[in-house]
Amino acid sequence: MPILSFASAASTLPTDVLATLGADIAEWQGSGLSALELPFTGEAFAGIAADAERDLRLLIDLPDDYSVLFLQGGASAQFAFLPMNLLGDATHCDYVESGHWSRRAIASAVPYGEVRVVAFGDERALPDPACWKRSDDAAYCHFTTNETANGLQFHTFPKATQVPLVADMTADFLTRPVPVGRFGLIYASAQKNLCAAGLTIVIVREDLLGRARRGTPAPFNYGRQADAKSRVNTPPTFSVLVAGRMLSWLRARGG
Ligand SMILES: *Cc1c(COP(=O)(O)O)cnc(C)c1O
DSSP: OOOOOOOSSOOOOOHHHHHHHHHHHHOSTTSSSOGGGOOTTSHHHHHHHHHHHHHHHHHHTOOTTEEEEEEOSHHHHHHHHHHHHHOTTOSEEEEEEOSHHHHHHHHHHGGGSEEEEEEEOOSSOOOOGGGOOOOSSOSOEEEESEEGGGTEEOSSOOOOOSSOEEEEOTTTTTSSOOOGGGEEEEEEETTTTTSOTTOEEEEEEGGGTTOOOTTOOGGGOHHHHHHTTTOSSOOOHHHHHHHHHHHHHHHHTTO
């Protein structure tokens, strides 16, 4: 019997994908190694990561000037990596405060620069994107597309301005069409809607790379990770494979 899980932890996976992964674990494509044993520096894993990225790009119709990063640390780590990587020379960043997760994102950004809250929501309603008081000189404008803990989802996306839009899509990644070209950066912990825990997907427009503050550790530096194809250090190799199997499963079903 199918199980519908409404738990906030890991997503359920289709049984045919689990069966394929079982075979991958037993042996990765005649290599003599389990998928769990593949070195991240080898050709086999490079192919797994490239296939996953290709399928993601096709699924969301990602423009060519965006990089896809496979990182660790969850969305919670991105809350701090965002200002570390994106503030650059700007004095402030804009945030929409709309519930539990956006409040956490704001709290993590505060040590790195001035945070201006440009719209408030509460437990009953989200602030209409047309009414956000966005500035035109912020480093970026951050919002949470779905406030999981409060059960509230934005049904319209803000317009693009010269200030890059940054979105935490952890709770609704790949669940609906998104105008990706309006965003400077989209990030999502992959365990909520796509695959096993351990992988965080960051989709970033390339002009935003290379502004990390001094001292940003290389594994957390978007530009360094983009240059290294997310292999500055060991990525969560098996979670990337699970993501790849799921992305191809989604494509086979029309997205
Ligand atoms: C679950 C969730 C997070 C936290 O994800 P972690 O991987 O546990 O850091 C962040 N934002 C949203 C919207 C979430 O639903």
